[in-house]
Amino acid sequence: MAEQEVIMPLPAARRRTRRPSLGFLHPRMWLPLVLMLVLLGFLWQWGAHKLPYLLPPLEDIGTTLKEDSEYYLDSAWATLKEALGGLGLGLVCAFVLAIVVSEFPLARRAIMPVAVILNVTPLVAIAPALVVAFGFGMLPKLIVTGLICFFPILINTSMGLRTVPQPVLQVYRTVNASRLETLxxxxxxxxxxxLFAALRIVFPLSIVGAVVAELSAAGSSKGLGTAISLASSMNRLAAVWASIAILAVLGSLLLLAVTLLERRVLHWHETRQGSGR
Structure with a gap:
């Protein structure tokens, strides 16, 4: 008599198979956005019919982008380089200063008031002076963009450096950890x-800073800000809105990039673990 194989029932937790996550392929993820874009498109076309001096038809914007695609790609690349360069400059300076003001109270009382003054100073007024000081190259634009990104990173990072639970710090003190090890x-x-909460703000904001620098710093030859200025002077409304549309796409892509980077870096954090359920 053949020996019968006994199959024991698996526990419920092991019987449960994980279904593949559809993510953005599920209609509830992309359908609301598509419907909103369609609605906005209808409203835009209606506004272009009623206010032709304010909004051009969407087909005119598409034609402009198609006919001058190389020009807009070059301008977008120039603006993106200025935005990322200024963002990197502001990030490094703000992060270093955040460590200084969190470790040394005397430095915090000296630096933070100056940072607040820089934050409330209109940078459009500073840009021409930077051109006089540093010439017509990229450096004035990097400084303007870096100043725009500087303050949110400084405030958020310094707050994060100081909001460590006291029991955790006490444990490190009991094992004689140095200040550098604790940091x-x-x-x-x-x-x-x-820091990533600040980066979600300043990544798209760096595009704004680059455009502000291009519009306010004389001598700009490339960039979407320069394209907007030239198109406005020649009353080319479709070209103005084409440049604005590219800026919106660039800002959205930078926000998506920093969001994906945050998920990668902070996979260990409780907020990331909670969102993955």
Whole structure:
């Protein structure tokens, strides 16, 4: 008699198979956005019919982008380089200063009021002076963009560096950890969610800073800000809105990039673990 194989029932947790996540392929993820874009398109066409001096038809914008695609690609690349360069400059300076003001209260009382003054100063007024000081190259635009991105990173990062639970700090003190070890292993990881919260703001904002620099700094020869200025002077409304549309796409792509980077870097954080359920 053949020996019968006994199959034991698996526990419920093991019997449950994980269904593949559809993500953005599921209609509830992309359908609301598509419907909103269609609605906005209808409203735009209606506004272009009623206010032709304000809004051009969408087909005119598409024709402009198609006919001058190389020009807009070059301008977008120039603006993107200025935005990322200024963002990197502002990020490095703000992060270093955030560490200084979080570790040394005397430095915090000296630096933070100056940072607030820079934040409330209209940078459009500073840009011409930067051109006089540094010439007509990229450096004035990088400084303007960096100043726009500087303050949110400084405030959020310094707050994250100081919001470490006292019991955790006490444990490190009991094992005689140095200030540098506490900073590297406790304070900086604790500040990462605050830093990425600031980056979600300043990544798209860097595009705005680059355009402001191009519009206010004389001598700009490339960039979407320059394209907007030239098209406005020649009353080319479709070209103005084509440049604005590219700026919106660039800002959205930068926001998507920093969001994906945050998920990659902060996979260990409780907020990321909660969102993945």
């Amino acid at each position: 590297w292993y406790i304070r900086i990881p604790s500040a990462m969610p605050y």
